[in-house]
Amino acid sequence: AAAALCPCRLLFARCGGALRPLCGSVRGLAAGQDTHFGFQTVTEAERREKIYQVFENVAKKYDVMNDSMSLGIHRVWKDILMHKMNPSPGTLLLDVAGGTGDIAFRFLNYVRSVRERQLQQKLKHHQSLSWQEISESYKEDKSESPGDSQVVVCDINKEMLKVGKQKAQHLGYSKGLSWVLGNAEELPFDDDMFDVYTIAFGIRNVTRIDLALQEAYRVLKPGGRFLCLEFSHVSNPVLSRLYDLYSFQVIPVLGEVIAGDWKSYQYLVESIRRFPPQEEFKAMIEDAGFLKVDYQNLNFGIVAIHSGFKL
Amino acid sequence: AAVRCQLCPPQRALQASAALRRVSDEQKKEPLASSSQQQQPFDSHPTDHQPEQDPQGPRPSYTGQGGQESEDYESEEQLQHRILTAALEFVPEHGWTAEAIAEGAKTLGLSVAAAGMFHGDGSELILHFVSECNTKLSQLLEEEQKLVQLGKAEKKPTDQFLRDAVEARLRMLIPYIEKWPQALSILLLPHNIPASLNLLTSMIDDIWQYAGDQSTDFNWYTRRAVLTGIYNTTELVMLQDSSPDFEETWRFLENRVADAMNMGSAADQVQSTGEAVVQGLMGMAVTVSN
Numbered sequence: 001a002a003a004a005l006c007p008c009r010l011l012f013a014r015c016g017g018a019l020r021p022l023c024g025s026v027r028g029l030a031a032g033q034d035t036h037f038g039f040q041t042v043t044e045a046e047r048r049e050k051i052y053q054v055f056e057n058v059a060k061k062y063d064v065m066n067d068s069m070s071l072g073i074h075r076v077w078k079d080i081l082m083h084k085m086n087p088s089p090g091t092l093l094l095d096v097a098g099g100t101g102d103i104a105f106r107f108l109n110y111v112r113s114v115r116e117r118q119l120q121q122k123l124k125h126h127q128s129l130s131w132q133e134i135s136e137s138y139k140e141d142k143s144e145s146p147g148d149s150q151v152v153v154c155d156i157n158k159e160m161l162k163v164g165k166q167k168a169q170h171l172g173y174s175k176g177l178s179w180v181l182g183n184a185e186e187l188p189f190d191d192d193m194f195d196v197y198t199i200a201f202g203i204r205n206v207t208r209i210d211l212a213l214q215e216a217y218r219v220l221k222p223g224g225r226f227l228c229l230e231f232s233h234v235s236n237p238v239l240s241r242l243y244d245l246y247s248f249q250v251i252p253v254l255g256e257v258i259a260g261d262w263k264s265y266q267y268l269v270e271s272i273r274r275f276p277p278q279e280e281f282k283a284m285i286e287d288a289g290f291l292k293v294d295y296q297n298l299n300f301g302i303v304a305i306h307s308g309f310k311l
Numbered sequence: 312a313a314v315r316c317q318l319c320p321p322q323r324a325l326q327a328s329a330a331l332r333r334v335s336d337e338q339k340k341e342p343l344a345s346s347s348q349q350q351q352p353f354d355s356h357p358t359d360h361q362p363e364q365d366p367q368g369p370r371p372s373y374t375g376q377g378g379q380e381s382e383d384y385e386s387e388e389q390l391q392h393r394i395l396t397a398a399l400e401f402v403p404e405h406g407w408t409a410e411a412i413a414e415g416a417k418t419l420g421l422s423v424a425a426a427g428m429f430h431g432d433g434s435e436l437i438l439h440f441v442s443e444c445n446t447k448l449s450q451l452l453e454e455e456q457k458l459v460q461l462g463k464a465e466k467k468p469t470d471q472f473l474r475d476a477v478e479a480r481l482r483m484l485i486p487y488i489e490k491w492p493q494a495l496s497i498l499l500l501p502h503n504i505p506a507s508l509n510l511l512t513s514m515i516d517d518i519w520q521y522a523g524d525q526s527t528d529f530n531w532y533t534r535r536a537v538l539t540g541i542y543n544t545t546e547l548v549m550l551q552d553s554s555p556d557f558e559e560t561w562r563f564l565e566n567r568v569a570d571a572m573n574m575g576s577a578a579d580q581v582q583s584t585g586e587a588v589v590q591g592l593m594g595m596a597v598t599v600s601n
Contacts, residue, residue, distance in 0.1 A: 084427075085424075086409060086426075086427065086431055088413050088423050088426070091423060091424065195422040195424040196424045220422070221422040221424075222330040222421055222422065223420075223421025223424060224422040225422070292387055309424075310330075311330045311390060
């Protein structure tokens with residue numbers, strides 16, 4: 001059945017922006033302005049609903065799909081994000097749309113190793129510690145405590161949070177980690193709370209990006225940093241064609257085969273095309289009040305890391 | 312794309328900057344000075360409305376992103392300078408690293424994440440420090456020159472002047488001497504060499520200017536090259552000097568400067584000897600040919 005559906009879907013994808021969705025374009029009067037869902041036009045309320053469903057469906061297979069679609073490179077992207085952040089122990093991180101916890105776990109590992117290195121340096125300088133002091137410093141279970149660094153994972157989708165919590169339990173992360181259900185456009189946190197705000201592959205699913213950026217500005221401390229890891233625009237024409245080919249031919253098929261869900265992965269590749277390119281997104285971040293906004297392209301623009309400071 | 316633009320009307324949120332101070336805060340000292348001369352009673356809390364005060368006076372105004380109200384805020388560069396200056400006090404403990412910058416940012420009330428604005432290897436911190444030291448040196452030399460011009464101090468002979476200038480500049484390293492080798496090695500990294508070389512040459516040039524160098528020939532280059540050599544070697548000696556108050560270093564410096572002075576006269580002597588020898592040979596040749 002999937003094979004029979006294939007040609008029709010491909011045709012769908014090819015038509016690009018001129019689509020009129022088969023599921024009807026019901027424009028509820030009170031459902032907000034028109035926006036896009038992939039290449040379709042829907043109302044804001046519909047969009048939120050559809051995206052919620054997408055992630056509800058894919059939650060269990062989210063990590064597997066990430067690995068197969070990006071051939072494991074998404075791990076490198078997230079590692080690069082962490083190195084760019086270079087958090088010091090004692091940092092408070094808010095990871096929005098952090099669902100299955102990839103960024104949060106990397107953060108905890110990073111600050112843990114930084115703290116260990118710092119303690120080693122300190123011990124090297126202390127020539128005259130008594131045996132009791134030395135044994136006490138080993139007694140503290142270093143492998144457990146990330147110091148006073150904390151990460152709050154916030155996601156709008158219950159299923160994604162559930163998968164994340166299970167992963168945390170399975171991998172043994174417990175201290176310094178909390179899970180909150182919340183909407184990026186209206187965060188349930190006070191002002192000036194966090195040192196770093198990250199959103200990895202999540203902001204293109206937010207319906208009102210400007211509101212999310214304003215909320216990010218609000219909850220960050222003065223001097224705090226905004227980091228966004230997101231699919232972006234490939235300017236190289238040759239690479240762009242190959243990338244399009246891969247995106248529209250391979251990824252939805254993988255989605256059907258591995259996760260049994262063609263439509264969600266079709267939405268994924270379409271939403272990537274709809275997201276503003278690097279410079280435009282940089283301007284949006286500046287509009288929210290961030291300063292020293294910059295971006296770094298990874299893999300020729302397939303992915304970009306945008307960074308801004310609340311100064 | 313058109314649909315999306317409708318949703319985000321371009322309104323620049325004119326939010327008061329969280330950390331950039333109003334320039335007028337920093338200029339409180341100046342109106343106090345000027346108004347005391349005019350014998351006007353001044354407020355202890357001058358308001359932000361100072362129409363006669365040009366906010367663009369000593370400070371470059373920040374005019375990025377079309378936010379009109381941010382014109383009298385300090386710029387991002389100034390904030391970065393403040394963070395780096397605050398970070399210097401943590402260098403003896405953490406070295407020239409991003410941790411020192413993070414601690415510095417904390418003392419200013421900013422989040423530790425602000426250290427992300429700088430390179431991870433601490434090079435900006437070191438360059439900032441070197442540039443500050445050079446500025447201090449220039450100010451010192453300027454003041455000395457003023458005293459000489461006013462007749463309140465004698466003009467020093469060149470070698471004494473050079474010795475004092477180099478000693479004054481090297482003394483600024485004393486609080487950070489333990490971590491200075493690390494700093495030197497970072498300054499030698501390829502991506503830092505242009506900046507560090509620039510700072511070094513302008514400092515040496517400054518010293519010679521105040522020493523009264525007015526040469527317009529190749530001497531200009533020789534003098535600067537020699538002084539650069541003296542400065543660098545003295546710095547290296549200082550790094551491994553353990554004598555009280557670095558006496559060994561200053562003695563080394565004295566010897567090198569004396570060598571340099573002698574070298575000048577030695578070069579002249581060589582030249583005149585060479586000329587004499589050549590004349591002698593010519594004479595012999597003439598004699599023989601006759």
